[in-house]
Amino acid sequence: MSEIKASDVKALRDQTGAGMMDCKKALIEAGGDFEAATDILRKKGQKLSLKRADREAKEGVVIAKTSDNKSNGVVVRLSCETDFVAKNEDFVGLADTIADIALTKLPESLEDLLALEFTSGMSIGEKITEQIGVTGEKMDLSAYGKIVANGGQVLPYIHMGHKAGVIVALNKDDAQFEEPGKNVAMQVAAMKPIALDKDQVDASVVKKEIEIGMDQARQEGKPEAMLEKIAMGKLGKFYKQNTLLNQQYVKDNKMSVSDYLKSLDADLTVTDFKHIALG
Numbered sequence: 001m002s003e004i005k006a007s008d009v010k011a012l013r014d015q016t017g018a019g020m021m022d023c024k025k026a027l028i029e030a031g032g033d034f035e036a037a038t039d040i041l042r043k044k045g046q047k048l049s050l051k052r053a054d055r056e057a058k059e060g061v062v063i064a065k066t067s068d069n070k071s072n073g074v075v076v077r078l079s080c081e082t083d084f085v086a087k088n089e090d091f092v093g094l095a096d097t098i099a100d101i102a103l104t105k106l107p108e109s110l111e112d113l114l115a116l117e118f119t120s121g122m123s124i125g126e127k128i129t130e131q132i133g134v135t136g137e138k139m140d141l142s143a144y145g146k147i148v149a150n151g152g153q154v155l156p157y158i159h160m161g162h163k164a165g166v167i168v169a170l171n172k173d174d175a176q177f178e179e180p181g182k183n184v185a186m187q188v189a190a191m192k193p194i195a196l197d198k199d200q201v202d203a204s205v206v207k208k209e210i211e212i213g214m215d216q217a218r219q220e221g222k223p224e225a226m227l228e229k230i231a232m233g234k235l236g237k238f239y240k241q242n243t244l245l246n247q248q249y250v251k252d253n254k255m256s257v258s259d260y261l262k263s264l265d266a267d268l269t270v271t272d273f274k275h276i277a278l279g
Helices: 006-016 020-029 034-051 089-105 110-115 124-135 175-191 203-219 224-242 257-264
Strands: 059-066 072-080 117-119 139-148 153-159 164-170 252-256 270-277
Touching: 006 020, 006 034, 006 124, 020 034, 034 124, 059 089, 059 139, 059 153, 072 089, 072 153, 072 164, 072 270, 089 110, 089 117, 089 124, 089 139, 110 124, 110 139, 117 124, 124 139, 139 164, 139 270, 153 175, 164 175, 175 257, 175 270, 203 224, 252 257
Parallel strands: 059 164
Antiparallel strands: 059 072, 072 139, 153 164, 164 270
């Protein structure tokens, strides 16, 4: 067997991010074959992935990005087990690169994103598996969202050191609305709306809220004939608290988010948003 050179060990470490001893062992096992050693490290990652499949990955980073012309935006969450790994520059860099690929390719789903090429001969999913072998803990590309503006502009916001990410689409592309758009993105991160407006709230959620409202009124001793009317009133409050355009604007609670935007331009509004947080 040929001698394993320190320069080869370093080169393998630089390419994979694995520890020096792991790289040396992989090169010895591969008889000095660089590509085979890389595969060995990747397989080690796969084994670790299976071994740690039942672990919780609630730490990580969320990256939100938009294209240079602000016509498209993506938000991705790369999860891991510990805050120590989440704060590692290589881990954050991996999430950032994945977001760049997503922004370029705009895949339709998380599964499609995982299948995209990370480097020649390696998909994003395979790269994450490889990095499990490097960090020794569970990692998972656990969430992905995109917005294609079709006119207007998409604006990003990253909250609390990558703990959450938001992209918001406005219907107008004027540069003067960039700051208001970011203000609304901050609103999303802080207030966590479940839908843009009441028409976008899932029917099952509406039905559940009406049932809860009626039950609360019944327990308060309200007449049976009044229960539905009372529940509908509670539903209106639910919409104001949980739909973006109807929420009180956090920087001025005397107006709604919709009112805030219309105070800047009568036709200005939000057409879509995506919010992804850790956990």
